[in-house]
Amino acid sequence: MSLAKTIAVMVEKGGVGKTTTAVNFSTGLANRGKRVLLIDLDPQGNATNECGIDPTGSSTYDLFKGTFSAAVTKWGFDLIGATQDLASIPLDHSGRYEMLAAQLTDSVRTHYDYIIIDMPPGTLETLPLNGLYAADEVIIPLQAEQHASDGVAGFIDTLWSQNEVLGREVKIAGVLVTMYTASSPECRQIVQEATDAFDDLGIPIFVTKIPRSRIFPNAVRRGHIALVKYKSHKAVKAYQDLADEYLLREVNRP
Template identity: 35%
Template sequence: MTLTAPRVLTIANQKGGVGKTTTAINLGTALAAIGERVLIIDLDPQGNASTGLGIDRRQRTVSTFDVMIGEAGLAAAAVETLVPNLAIAPSTLDLLGVELQISSERDRAFRLRRAIEDFAAADQSYSYVLIDCPPSLNLLTINAMTASHAILVPLQCEFFALEGLSQLLKTVEQVRATLNPDLSIHGVVLTMYDARNNLAAQVVEDVRRHMGEKVYNTIIPRNVRVSEAPSHGKPVLLYDLKCNGSQAYLRLASEIIARERALHAA
């Protein structure tokens, strides 16, 4: 990719309920807290990332739907959040119809990539763009992968975790072969870990054996404060900074920054 800044990371897993949106919100907040300027792109029609960052539906006058159909740029859609250095391009249910509107267009897989390139060219202040994807491998997710430098995969510590991961990795390979040859897997983050559950420990062992160093050292625990925070329109780092979940996301942000530095140094 020709994009030099910001770094674009897609948070993807076709399985629902694995912590994609929670990871997008709290990783974005953690990166902002350590001095990075971050834009989250809410590409899920459910709009949970937007709601979880306190963006009322009445505030979403320009959304990622408008960006995807070419009627607005990301700068027009971006809304500042309660978190300093963190903005979000919010989503609306209109996104459900975007595939029908652009599926016959030749550039249908490149809509988001072009929007990010235009945004980055006009505003050099952002260091990270995080894309929150829907729980499916549809045209929205393909757009996100085509626009990204790397994929971050949240994986719930449950029985079928690896089965879903293999399908996602196949899609990444297809996108790399046809649309974005520089796409890579940044890492796998294990989520909703319950230390009391023997199966969870087995899943962690299996995923680490299968994916090796691609698995982040940080594991996100199952934590009630993480679950409560979105209903208050806040990331958990604002809702309860000292809880285990917040501290885990801060560690994950530090680990991602360290991987980024290692990539640039290589």
């Protein structure tokens, strides 16, 4: 049996739709019949809250400690949620970045098609390094605003340098434009400039763009997954389009 592909959703700057992307991308893949595991690697537990689960006893902290029992199954995919205890892992295991990968054994990875990791902020700390070491690919959200691509370009340079530290290549699956306003000429110009810049680096940008919409923060506040609760909403459908675009790339990949 084939092993799951592990995809980290990661960016240094907060508030750009990272967690919403991880949760709804997981949902979109599950909607297409894929077996998905979502891992919340952020001690803030935003993905856990967005999915509306209580991870006590089956959290990423338990996974690191070797006391994990079972993932929670809800919304068509499995979830390993986060608690604040996860913040103690860097204190107890500083410099160790292979711990998460060690828990994602072949027996675990053959059970899924995709493992999605909602990453914590940063790149040089213990938890992000564990996520990167376990990942095959990274999806990077990019908010459609002035100078955002400069920050992401710097972040990509850091990722490439971490490949040397980790001793393995983590590929960039693509940059995902979020909070996009199609009617704004300025927004369109920003995205075009970002596309040109990343093309020069050989980094793809997803054709799918996630629109700016109040539906996403409203869903988060209510503990709903947008693609479950509001799946007919035009902005929300973009996340299904993202999953479909990714799967089509997989089919066409040499």
